[in-house]
Amino acid sequence: MIVSLEEGVRELVHDGDTVALEGFTHLIPVAAGHEIIRQRRRGLTLVRMTPDIVYDQLIGAGSATRLVFSWGGNPGVGSLHRFRDAVQNAWPAPLEIEEHSHAGMANRYVAGASGLPFAVLRGYTGTDLVGRTANIAAITCPFTGEQLTAVPALNPDVTIVHAQRADRRGNVQMWGITGVQKEAVLAARRSLVTVEEVVDELEPVPGQVLLPSRVVTAVARVPGGAAPSYAHGYYSRDNDAYQAWDPISRDRAAFGRWLEREVFGRAAAAQGGDAAR
Amino acid sequence: MSTRGYSSDEVMTVTAARALADGMACFVGIGLPSTAANLARRTHAPNLWLVYESGTLGARPDTLPLSIGDGVLAETADTVVSVPEVFNYWLQPGRIDVGFLGAAQIDRFANINTTVVGDYDAPRVRLPGAGGAPEIAASCREVVVVVRQSRRTFVAAVDFVTSVGYGKGPGERERLGLRGGGPSRVITDLGVLEPDPRTCELTLVSVHPGVEPEEVRAATGWELAVSPELATTPEPTADELAVLRSLTGR
Numbered sequence: 001m002i003v004s005l006e007e008g009v010r011e012l013v014h015d016g017d018t019v020a021l022e023g024f025t026h027l028i029p030v031a032a033g034h035e036i037i038r039q040r041r042r043g044l045t046l047v048r049m050t051p052d053i054v055y056d057q058l059i060g061a062g063s064a065t066r067l068v069f070s071w072g073g074n075p076g077v078g079s080l081h082r083f084r085d086a087v088q089n090a091w092p093a094p095l096e097i098e099e100h101s102h103a104g105m106a107n108r109y110v111a112g113a114s115g116l117p118f119a120v121l122r123g124y125t126g127t128d129l130v131g132r133t134a135n136i137a138a139i140t141c142p143f144t145g146e147q148l149t150a151v152p153a154l155n156p157d158v159t160i161v162h163a164q165r166a167d168r169r170g171n172v173q174m175w176g177i178t179g180v181q182k183e184a185v186l187a188a189r190r191s192l193v194t195v196e197e198v199v200d201e202l203e204p205v206p207g208q209v210l211l212p213s214r215v216v217t218a219v220a221r222v223p224g225g226a227a228p229s230y231a232h233g234y235y236s237r238d239n240d241a242y243q244a245w246d247p248i249s250r251d252r253a254a255f256g257r258w259l260e261r262e263v264f265g266r267a268a269a270a271q272g273g274d275a276a277r
Numbered sequence: 278m279s280t281r282g283y284s285s286d287e288v289m290t291v292t293a294a295r296a297l298a299d300g301m302a303c304f305v306g307i308g309l310p311s312t313a314a315n316l317a318r319r320t321h322a323p324n325l326w327l328v329y330e331s332g333t334l335g336a337r338p339d340t341l342p343l344s345i346g347d348g349v350l351a352e353t354a355d356t357v358v359s360v361p362e363v364f365n366y367w368l369q370p371g372r373i374d375v376g377f378l379g380a381a382q383i384d385r386f387a388n389i390n391t392t393v394v395g396d397y398d399a400p401r402v403r404l405p406g407a408g409g410a411p412e413i414a415a416s417c418r419e420v421v422v423v424v425r426q427s428r429r430t431f432v433a434a435v436d437f438v439t440s441v442g443y444g445k446g447p448g449e450r451e452r453l454g455l456r457g458g459g460p461s462r463v464i465t466d467l468g469v470l471e472p473d474p475r476t477c478e479l480t481l482v483s484v485h486p487g488v489e490p491e492e493v494r495a496a497t498g499w500e501l502a503v504s505p506e507l508a509t510t511p512e513p514t515a516d517e518l519a520v521l522r523s524l525t526g527r
């Protein structure tokens with residue numbers, strides 16, 4: 001249940017898997033993403049509503065062949081240039097994309113968590129996403145005859161999220177902006193949660209989301225594992241790091257140097273990835 | 278900064294802030310819309326209810342967030358809800374009065390592209406994509422677009438419809454079953470455009486102080502109609518500029 005980050009990724013993330021790393025600006029499992037790169041996973045279908053710099057890094061490192069998403073950018077800064085390079089120039093490898101709106105992606109996770117084959121929403125109508133994205137279909141309400149939109153459930157092979165705390169039995173607690181993480185974990189076949197700390201007892205926190213251990217496959221203690229995003233109550237968002245990513249991301253050689261230095265040049269433990277003691 | 282004592286971006290942001298009435302529920306994107314919404318909340322609209330797609334309802338940030346999920350939004354919000362909840366329980370049923378959107382391209386019927394420039398399968402520029410915008414554009418009672426005006430951005434037809442304005446013209450929103458009213462105005466660094474009530478085509482209704490209508494037409498990729506009652510945007514007040522500069526740290 002409580003594992004090292006290296007072990008968690010090795011056991012739970014396999015080549016060719018559909019992998020969701022969720023976190024809406026807050027609690028992004030960045031260290032886990034770096035460990036996936038370090039273990040040189042290939043052929044992944046990466047899923048995420050808001051692929052930001054950690055997905056830029058995974059794509060640039062060649063981990064992914066497919067991306068399912070609704071907004072891919074560097075929040076508050078601009079575009080993701082490794083993502084752009086993959087889509088526009090197939091570098092370092094072609095990247096197939098399936099794009100949605102946020103409402104559509106959120107509902108796909110809800111359907112996945114609910115054990116339903118699809119979700120219904122008022123969405124996408126009149127946009128060019130209809131027809132471009134195969135997984136968007138019109139559906140007629142059987143009660144009113146109204147035309148609505150259906151999107152299929154998302155059920156990742158593995159969902160990875162970061163949280164503030166877990167207890168030793170593997171119950172996970174997060175608070176602040178918790179995005180779509182509960183749905184993404186409940187929709188997945190397996191889940192890996194990295195946490196700031198492992199405690200004996202989880203003290204209740206207002207607005208918390210609690211993931212019971214029965215839906216959590218493994219927990220790894222990774223203090224700072226969400227940086228440069230933030231962990232509410234632990235550390236702030238490193239806005240400068242997001243700004244600094246832009247020039248690195250724009251240049252293949254600069255990115256290559258960054259990858260060697262910050263990912264391959266560091267063991268998982270150096271990012272705090274060790275088993276709870 | 279012009280000799281007028283404020284920049285074209287500042288008059289754009291102030292004009293956008295004035296589009297928000299006190300007490301409105303406003304769905305806010307990051308960047309210019311967030312700046313304008315927070316300026317409104319700090320000036321004439323203290324009870325503006327800011328909703329960010331990260332799930333923070335009623336956020337009152339004391340500094341401008343860099344992202345839609347900054348900690349300051351959660352700390353100052355009335356409540357923080359999940360992302361499915363913000364879209365399904367708040368946006369979809371029509372509980373939001375006004376949605377603020379940006380654009381990489383916008384056309385004469387205020388359709389917005391934030392997906393690709395060029396062909397979808399071989400894009401010249403791959404942009405971030407839809408995010409919350411398609412459903413914001415569909416479901417808010419009205420939409421205000423804030424975007425700098427140039428021929429690159431104001432195009433006769435967008436390369437990709439990410440978010441629907443008035444589609445191909447009158448009646449299209451109704452045909453599509455979109456429940457919100459659509460874009461009520463487009464505020465740029467040169468002036469204000471509004472859809473003509475009859476044709477739905479964006480029409481220049483106001484120019485910012487010192488801007489000639491010909492400049493706006495030259496920065497537009499279609500034959501821009503000019504309202505016979507063309508107005509001049511009221512100048513930003515000293516108070517508005519002071520609050521805006523305190524927000525943006527200038």
